[in-house]
Amino acid sequence: MKIEKIIQIRKNFLRKLIDLMIPEHQNKLLPKASKVVNIDIFSKSIFKNKELKKKLNKFVIKESKNRIVNYQKLADKAFNDKTIEDYIAKDLLKLYFSSKIVQKSLNTKINQNNHKKKDNRPLLKLLKNSSLRYKLG
């Protein structure tokens, strides 16, 4: 099988897998992983680990012999494999939470009570009630 085809299958499979790991938020507050994670950067990063590369390639090559690749089945199998999760979790979290879309969502949709004050009055009121027990010197 051509290497390009394997790479393509691998990418499609990884997209499915990371969406299983980080799906879209049920109220659409946060996106699914494949929407914000650049799969080429992700692949490059996780495949620095040769053991993982070997393991995932085994998955992919076996499945790719079928005429129609069942990505869901592949991803489900990998999702339930804790060793694969351990290998890719950190890279996935780094890319997901560094994405602009996720960061903007966290700062707008999630935190609706943007707590910007225009003056110091509440602060001064709090300080008025504070202890002055501190001894000088």
Next chain:
Amino acid sequence: MKNSNCDILIIGAGAAGAAAAWNLSKSGFKILCMDQGPIINPKSYSFDRLDWENLSLKKFNIDPNIRRLKSDYPINNKNSPISVANFNAIGGSTILYSGHFPRFQKSDFKTKSLDNIGFDWPFEYEDLKPFYEINDKIMGVAGLSGDPAYPDIKNLLPPVNIEKSGEKMAKAFNKLGWHWWPSYSGIATKSYDGREKNSKSDVNRTYLPKAISNGVVIKPNCRVKKIKLDKKGRAKGVIYNDSRNIEKFQTASLIIVACSGVGTPRLLLNSANKKFPNGLANSSGLVGKNLMLHPLGFVEGKFEKNLDSHKGPQGCCIYSQEFYKSIKNEKFKRGYTIQILRGTGPLETALSLYKFNKIKFGQTFHKNFLNTFGHTVPAAIICEDLPEEHNCVKLDYQNKDSSNMPGVKINYKLSDNSKKMLSHGISKVKELMKIAGAKSMINFGPVRHTGWHLMGTTKMGNSKKKSVVNEFGQTHDIKNLVIADSSVFVTSGGVNPISTLQAIALRITNEIKKSPQKYFELN
């Protein structure tokens, strides 16, 4: 190759070196400032960048052993529960610091007289006060006047917003009747002195541009390896590797070392010669000794409601000095500051949850994450560290930097006093978190990767036998060799040292301007 002479050579362009450079500029001296690190655009790492957390994992990591940049030197922390944190570049660690800007207390300068522990400094708070004030003005410090702990601090920029999490904790402090106040922060909370609003007060935005416009020459990527003496025992110049790693010699009439509490003893120890076989200016044997690191305790409370605790400048929120000084009938002397910090950013939150098995990938991922993100309030307990000679910096000949200069080995043990203080601090902050309504807590200490505050390794004092430099930073052994960074600290206080170390750099350089003949022969 020999470079042309300069009047004053400053080694290190971090917090202290930059303050020294500015203060000496416009004084008519030809000043050169060298640093082993590169020039960093302040915008390439700032907390308002979306990718700042990711950058802090590698390129801007606080640990030089993780960064492993050309400008870094190896630091062997195996014999220390606290590892050294720093950044080597023009601007030094102010590029990464969170901007906490408290001053020392008056009592910090006389712990021996007051508590029969540590040593007294050769000067008092009042001697440093005018320099604290100049420093606040140049760096741009935000805060609120009227703090009972620091009644004389005035002319501050508006305080940083303490946000919902700060208010929650402030109410808890009030319930307990404990002192608290908005943090003194190196953050321009309004447009200030040509700086953008909300920019952090790193010296690339404050001292250095002013020093450069006054004629100071900055040389990045130049690592000074040795200070050389002439036949009369005066410093005559330095051997350094330039940006192409070519060895060169720079002559100077006066040399000021400002490479931090680890970098400064490293340079002096590596400059050993026939006259000073144990390290330059080390007739006292104290170069590298009395290392103080501020052991740090950590308590994080988790709250039911989303407090948006990650909002606001990283680090600075509110602080308390309720337990800053010795407490009667306690088993430890001196005390600590409690700092209420901001919650972690999304990436750190997620990585930490994963590490502690508190988040599962799949359908529950977002729920787990959002139940924690913005819900946690961290507090740091900064313990005053006391000087002990066995806590020290040594050269590590097994691990060398990119210029073949030895790295350093840290030998540091937590004292019984620090252990008891940490334990007291953690229990008090847990009490505070409980009153604030935290549903759960995690706590530990000392925190390993927090060795930012590097102090004491070329102690200041009046006695040549018991200290390395005099009160004006001049080494007792070599008239024209000055140390102007936190290495000269006699004790550590229980607060972040930047404000004090910069004030000291200003005081030292003021003396050089006032009485240059004390330091070097004028042409």
